[in-house]
Amino acid sequence: MTEIEQRADQADESLGASMRRWRESANLSLAEMARRVNYSRGYLSKVETGRAPGSVSLADQYDLALGADGALGRLARVICPPPADAAPSTGPTTQPEEGVSFVLAVDRAHNALRGVARSSLREHARQDAANRVVHDSAVYSARERLLISADLAVVEAGEDVFLRLIDLRNAVNAGADLDSQTYHAAYHRFAEAVWRLRLALRTSAGQPPFGPAWVRRADWSDRERCGCGELITRQPR
Incomplete structure (x- = not known):
């Protein structure tokens, strides 16, 4: 021992x-x-x-x-021995398609929010548009499937992504445009959360994890790629 x-x-x-x-x-x-x-x-x-x-x-x-x-x-x-009557494991604890569906829905919502942030819509129209594109992305239904089918680590990572997406939507609702500090601060936290979810899904699927350098990144935030400035880089995480 x-x-x-x-x-x-x-x-x-x-x-x-x-x-x-x-x-x-x-x-x-x-x-x-x-x-x-x-x-x-x-x-x-x-x-x-x-x-x-x-x-x-x-x-x-x-x-x-x-x-x-x-x-x-x-x-x-x-x-933590398995229960005596537990069925043997037959594969990943989270079905890959459920995780992929959620990630793709989140990506659709993010891209649509970029369009709203780039627009010249005024306050109420902007809020309506931001709320609508998140709804139309099917992220809510994909989230429900993940909550029901995923293991705890994936659920935790997925909820973090969802909350960061809502933070991004709220920033756009409040008037943040693509060049604003507010938008970039919310986006980089969102980007980090999405990568954490991807890696949690890999772990759940029995695949080895990897670090940012494997995909030619300095970190998971996308800060080094966007050129958004030193002030934004120092925003709290």
């Missing part, structure tokens, strides 16, 4: 508490851990504090990210 397994056994720790103890012993923030394992910070916080169940899959990713040589994965297999 490894040192961390002994500590968890002696203190009767949950898997989440053990994951938190291991992360903190490596002097990693929750935000940095979220980037390493491609889950949202909010979801990891819930797991580590016992508000969401841990899983063997997530523990394995902690091990990989921290170089823990399988310690947490082994512990997870003891603490």
Whole structure:
């Protein structure tokens, strides 16, 4: 039994508490851990504090990210054994088509909002147009399918995307145009959230994660590609 397994056994720790103890012993923030394992910070916080169940899959990713040589994965297999009558896994926990449908709907909504932000519509007409294009993108129905069918990590990432999209819509409603600081601040947070969802979907589908450099990016925000200026780059995330 490894040192961390002994500590968890002696203190009767949950898997989440053990994951938190291991992360903190490596002097990693929750935000940095979220980037390493491609889950949202909010979801990891819930797991580590016992508000969401841990899983063997997530523990394995902690091990990989921290170089823990399988310690947490082994512990997870003891603490979280599958129910005796559980059916064997037959594939990904989230159906890929549901995730892809949501991402495509979000992309349609974003592109349509760009059109509204570029327009010269006045206040009420602008608000009506922004609300209509989000509705017409089918993002609401795609979100419902994801909420019903996806695993918890994908749901968490999907809800973050949805909320960032609504923030972007609200910025356009308030009069932000494509060249404004307000629009870009909302857009870059949205872009980061969309990439986190893509990576969560890959994990759910059993595919390995990858970092921004794999697709020739500095990060997931698109800031380096848009030339929106130093002031916008410093906006809080």
